Amino acid sequence: MPLVVCMCISWIFCSGQDIHYSQFFNSPLNVNPGLTGMFNGDTRIHGNYRRQWQNVPVDYLSMDVGVDFKIRKENKQNFIGAGMLINYDRAGDVDVSLTALNGFLAYTLFINDNHLISPALNLSYSQRRHESFSATTSNQWDGIKFNPTIPAEFIGEDSQSYFDVGFGLNYRWQKSYRTHLDLGVGAYHLISPTDRFRSNATYTSQRPVRLSFSAMLTARVANKLDFIFNGLYAKQDVYNEKVVNGQVKVYMSKANDKALYLGAGYRFGDAWYPMVALEIGRWYGSFSYDYNISDFDVATDGRGGPELSLRYIIAKIPQGDYKPCLIY
Numbered sequence: 001m002p003l004v005v006c007m008c009i010s011w012i013f014c015s016g017q018d019i020h021y022s023q024f025f026n027s028p029l030n031v032n033p034g035l036t037g038m039f040n041g042d043t044r045i046h047g048n049y050r051r052q053w054q055n056v057p058v059d060y061l062s063m064d065v066g067v068d069f070k071i072r073k074e075n076k077q078n079f080i081g082a083g084m085l086i087n088y089d090r091a092g093d094v095d096v097s098l099t100a101l102n103g104f105l106a107y108t109l110f111i112n113d114n115h116l117i118s119p120a121l122n123l124s125y126s127q128r129r130h131e132s133f134s135a136t137t138s139n140q141w142d143g144i145k146f147n148p149t150i151p152a153e154f155i156g157e158d159s160q161s162y163f164d165v166g167f168g169l170n171y172r173w174q175k176s177y178r179t180h181l182d183l184g185v186g187a188y189h190l191i192s193p194t195d196r197f198r199s200n201a202t203y204t205s206q207r208p209v210r211l212s213f214s215a216m217l218t219a220r221v222a223n224k225l226d227f228i229f230n231g232l233y234a235k236q237d238v239y240n241e242k243v244v245n246g247q248v249k250v251y252m253s254k255a256n257d258k259a260l261y262l263g264a265g266y267r268f269g270d271a272w273y274p275m276v277a278l279e280i281g282r283w284y285g286s287f288s289y290d291y292n293i294s295d296f297d298v299a300t301d302g303r304g305g306p307e308l309s310l311r312y313i314i315a316k317i318p319q320g321d322y323k324p325c326l327i328y
Helices: 003-014
Strands: 043-052 060-071 079-091 096-112 115-129 159-176 179-188 210-222 225-236 239-251 258-267 271-280 283-292 303-314
Touching: 096 159, 225 258, 239 271, 258 283, 271 303
Parallel strands: none
Antiparallel strands: 043 060, 043 303, 060 079, 079 096, 096 115, 115 159, 159 179, 179 210, 210 225, 225 239, 239 258, 258 271, 271 283, 283 303
16 A cells, blocks of 8 residues: 555544534534523524635545424423534545434533633444545556556455544633633543544554633623633644634614624634624524635645534514623
8 A cells, every 4th residue: 555545544444533614603502512502492403514725635625514402391491402413525536435423411501690610421333434435555566657457455344433432621711692602621522532433453443532712701891792702722633723703793773683793703823714694583504615724835835725604593572782681
């Protein structure tokens, strides 16, 4: 097997990182299981799409779709948050992919009307696949030229599956419907599952534990203007990621049910991105585009890739500042 193939497989298979977004705050269950059910409404449905480095040979495609909701008793402030999330990630010439089905369960405890704490559990089932028919190996050289009729070397089983466990804890301070702060920590792959494609392989291939620390602030600064700040630090084995994001939210209607978001973000040492979002009633959609500033911009020419997010919230009572409860 050629050295290049060995290097690519060992890098992708043995040191794989989790799915990540520039708009991480729009995929909250991937940030911290403790954010399950932590929103104004009853049911939240969301989806995210990211295409990274499309103009280089080894691009990345990431997407997810999820739903979370509240389970509560009448006249009780404490509630259970439950959710499901499907993650999909694909990269490389042999289409190495990961599909993960996640379940989340959180319990939100009201310390008082302004302080809430939410411990949470994440259980998942994942499958990693590759398309071995796309691989080319050194034995296909017949001495004169590459011969595609010669079968490629065996590079491993087409798929591997495993179960996984995660945990999260979130603290929320909420002054009003438009002013609140979430501080949280999430821990994923606590059992470090093995996902290598060859059962007799001598290398170690485990999903390293991923720790994420997040801060998400929304603050009312004027009658029709909010300021939003989001920060994330994630560490997985030798890899770490630091992302910050700032936005202004401009309300465009008397009932405050329409708003325009304008902002930008920065991933330290890698990329920056502008973003725009529009909220109409219970619908929210956003778009951002990464501009690569790392050494890899020699290959990308600065073009990182687009990212889209869509969300819909179902609520039993209308939206507005007249809510009877800060988080209902």
